Amino acid sequence: MSTDLFEIVANYTYDWESWFLPDGQVRWVNPAVERMTGFSVDACLTMPDYPLEIVHPEDRDAVRALLKSALEGTSGNDVEFRIQRRDGQVGWAAVSWQPMIGPDGERLGVRTSIRDISWRKSAEDALRLAKVDAEKADRAKSRFLAAASHDLRQPLQAVSMYVSALARREADETSQEILADIRTCLDAGNELLEDLVDISRLDAGVVVPEFSDVAIADLFEMLEKSFQREAQDRRLDLRFVPRSIFVRADHAILARILQNLLANALRYTERGRVLVGCKVRGDAAIVEVWDSGIGIAPEYQDKIFEEFYQLDNPARDRRRGAGLGLAIVRRKAALMGAPIALRSEPGKGSVFSITLPIAQGNEAFEVIREDGQLDLTGCTIAVIDDEPHQLNALETLLRACGGQVIASNTIDGLVNRVAASQVPPELAIADYRLQAGARGSDAIAAVRFKVNRTIPGILVTGDTDPERIAEAEASGCRLIHKPVDGASLVRTINQLLGKVSSAA
Known part of the structure; x- marks a missing residue:
């Protein structure tokens, strides 16, 4: 492709394009420069130090070094810098550059392509401010x-x-x-x-997890003693299916997670039963809490893990808690690197599960009696x-x-x-x-x-x-x-x- 044809094609590109000769002099600039900066092509070609006069003063040294590196044969992509438009306004741009080689291998110089990213930086600033406000x-x-x-x-x-x-x-x-x-x-x-x-x-x-080998059977026994009376008062069938295995976990954190899941299951189950069991999949144990309660529609299955969110409780009935239990479950499980999963169908019930590594040893943490x-x-x-x-x-x-x-x-x-x-x-x-x-x-x-x-x-x-x-x-x-x-x-x-x- 001849240089004339190249210029014809490049003149129609949306980005600001330039061609620098091997000695660093600008050979050609496309019309997009005026849309981005307010400077005409002729003004750019006659600038004594193009394009540095268009670059923000604080970024000129960095752009000068970049051009020097480009003329030495390097290439690069999406390097950000600020431009100072003809009307004095400051914008953001990102430059990519490649060496230009002729058909006989001769060096023709460097092509630069500059894209206006002011909109992207504005969005980043807005996001950063929103994050600061959220943190406050x-x-x-x-x-x-x-x-x-x-x-x-x-x-x-x-x-x-x-x-x-x-x-x-x-x-x-x-x-x-x-x-x-x-x-x-x-x-x-x-x-x-x-x-x-x-x-x-x-x-x-x-909260820093202290890992030990936790006996699932002992943990289930403790939970059964804690919740059996409540289940009887609610006329629910509460059953535990223990396994003689140990998992690697923080005993107190795991106990708190299962207590919250059990309390939730009993709270939202009007009739039927709640089942707590454990199954093994490879090197992992999956502890599950099943209930025959109201179930959770798919569109709410992420929301219920948010703080203070409750399903079907617009009057904030305190018998259903404060809406913090599942938020605590998710955050404490994350501390142990233990995934929490939910399967649920409205009207049929829910299954909450936590996956834990099976302990290699058998040093059980004994619960306080x-x-x-x-x-x-x-x-x-x-x-x-x-x-x-x-x-x-x-x-x-x-x-x-x-x-x-x-x-x-x-x-x-x-x-x-x-x-x-x-x-x-x-x-x-x-x-x-x-x-x-x-x-x-x-x-x-x-x-x-x-x-x-x-x-x-x-x-x-x-x-x-x-x-x-x-x-x-x-x-x-x-x-x-x-x-x-x-x-x-x-x-x-x-x-x-x-x-x-x-x-x-």
């Missing part, structure tokens, strides 16, 4: 949830301690029924707050909380379980009482946020210094702000969230003191 909104949501959760946890925490203390006293049948109803209400509130804590911990990035010791006889515990009701409730519970308590609402007061006590504390419990900006971790550190040894510490918090959670996790103390179940707290104390192992 997400942080605002986390702060709101943290504040609301903290304020709700304070009264629930005190009520929970008092109920646990009352339950240890003799009472008539009517009183026991009232206590049971109070526990049911507390459990519902606690479930919502637990979900908020889970989301906040995931947002904070402090519900019959762990709840006796604190002989234990001396230091306690600090700046709210009188919270402090009194915690003292009441610990003493009801036989423990000796050294308590105060200030760090100085607690340290002085520890110094005056004939028996030093074996463990310290502190509310995370104290008066005047002090923290529970500071109080525990002060008690440890006073007794001259590192005793176990428990931080109790109603805070779900991701930054606060990360700070508390870094303190080296056991972190538990309000409202705390009395039996769970006592069990944790005994575990930390070595009286009941975590595998007991």
